[in-house]
Amino acid sequence: MTRYLNEFRPTRRLLMGPGPCNIHPRVLQVMAETCQGHLDPEVTRAMVDISDMLRIVLGTGNEATLAVSGTGSAAMESAVFNVIEPGDKMLVAVNGYFGERLAEVASRAGADVHKVEFPWGKPVQADAVAAELKRLGKVKVVGMVHAETSTGVLSPPAAVANVAHEHGAILLMDAVTSVGGMEVALDKWGVDVCYSGPQKCLGIPPGIAPISMGPRAEEVYKNRKTKVVSYYLDIGLLKEYWMPPHKYHHTGPANLIYAMREGLRMIMQEGLEKRFARHAKNAASLRAGLEAMGMKLFAEPASRLNSLTTVWIPEGVNDAKTRSTLLNEYNLEIGGGLGPVAGRVWRIGLMSDSSHPANIFACLSALEEVMLRQGYEIPRGAGLAAAQKALVS
């Protein structure tokens, strides 16, 4: 029989990679509810609800806060396309894969892209950004990544926003791996454009992604001399569709809209402070466990993410073999490295519903077993004990 005629029933995995995380059954179930028209009054009300909740999660009063009908990568393009016109100067702070991606996206949009680079694993430094801005003269947009998914490193948005504004530029920020799991405060920090992804600390399946633009960025949009290159991602058109008068623009993904509303509603019910504390506590436990197993963390203590922990792969342990054994024997997914640290680090996510002590214990146990088999010497149970201890401290 032709393979595609077989029934498809995905194996349940424990998702502890860089995203997607495990999606809560409440969110999955609402996605299976009846599909409605994209302009059905119930769907458009859900869209407005989503904007209201996104503003809370993003720490902003920005009117232009909505979701694009695509993944986080589409939201990145929307952010760039809306504020960049061909020839505009953009400075991107690059300290990992997604900073590079941001520069690539801006360059394709016709921006005159300059990069200020930091070593993979280190945070962005505002003073280096300031020096580069001074050197470059008129820069329209500064780009940075709040939480680098490739390295597990957190960078300081407020400091970078300050130097951007001092030089007359706006700040565009990738917050794909922080929103919903760690504090994001666009208005307090002065971030002008921000986008995120759903399948990380928001606990929503991929395919719909948040974007928010503040007054300075909307001013840039209003003063454009050319149309946004993408009709699909044009924030002006998106606003008229997502918000009243809900003018037809494209056929929004109703079932993902239900899922996003439910995922955000779960965050509201848990409360942001409690949710951040949960992510912080579980991350501390995972880190303690990994270190007790003799492993070295990749990011520096002051800039570690609570959503994603990066750890050096010990000498003599095989990356691909370990990850495929974890997947095939334990149905456990962790992430490999990207770019210069491919094959050298693992990325272990504790995001949304996946940020749970049971998952930490499962991951440390399985990892211990698979590494022991490869001759990595480690006292059995040391990682688990340290992780448990960190949880009750």
Added chain:
Amino acid sequence: MTRYLNEFRPTRRLLMGPGPCNIHPRVLQVMAETCQGHLDPEVTRAMVDISDMLRIVLGTGNEATLAVSGTGSAAMESAVFNVIEPGDKMLVAVNGYFGERLAEVASRAGADVHKVEFPWGKPVQADAVAAELKRLGKVKVVGMVHAETSTGVLSPPAAVANVAHEHGAILLMDAVTSVGGMEVALDKWGVDVCYSGPQKCLGIPPGIAPISMGPRAEEVYKNRKTKVVSYYLDIGLLKEYWMPPHKYHHTGPANLIYAMREGLRMIMQEGLEKRFARHAKNAASLRAGLEAMGMKLFAEPASRLNSLTTVWIPEGVNDAKTRSTLLNEYNLEIGGGLGPVAGRVWRIGLMSDSSHPANIFACLSALEEVMLRQGYEIPRGAGLAAAQKALVS
């Protein structure tokens, strides 16, 4: 209580507008299965299965046949962005809203866009396209809409492909409202780039959309001097991700991938010929019913879609009032007109699972009742009788 804290349970509607149609429970249920990683071997296998089935539905052997992570509008942009570079001449045959949209998308991408216009409600004429191509000189891409969702009109792709090729251009075709419900034969017709939408005759929820590029279009892509403006929609990068080696590009929407696989699998199980015949028979029944109610069809007999029927709104009948009554009292969605026929026509869809006699009867009955209330004179039951008769003839 804040509104967004309420539970969201969408009302079940009978979707008989221009899409989305009602999604079969099998497709909805698989969407609620556990989310997997975007590069999980089970997910990447499902992606390859989708390509295999899309080739059958599109009537093509095109290697570059896959789905973009966005709606049909994103697929339209992907089609245009991949074959257009700034300054390229593109001729768009416009006979409705989506032809206009195609021209707008191409213009934003920097194309030198020319339009050959036909009245709304009439099909594209190949000889008029040929005359315009002769007049314009070197044109790189000809664009057309196979099944205009705004007017319910079918146009002849093979004839237009012939004149495009005679003038050294490739043919880019929108098949959003035909694929899965009426014959689409890219290779036989000579169509070089084609995109579609999921939520019409494929019976898949919105958020993921098919695209296919043939050898002539791939050649155009390979000979580009500039990068595709969108990293997200770059067919070269998408191919490496969607097909082996499944190189990371973006986080594909796993649950929509499950849904697309299941929707296509249902089409394979029904069989294309049977499916097309079902759509044809039900459309004939709906048309007979509407005409027996004294209403006039908008499109000419030779160019009517089986997926979407457009009908003039009778004198004295209020568009907005009728549609809101249908939605609120009968949970029935039909579509209004767009552009020059806004308020003057209705668009009634019979797509995928929604193409069913029970739905025809429900729609004609409800419409009759709502129009009678507005003083439209019509013998009770005439529409139903004619629709039933057409089904058994």
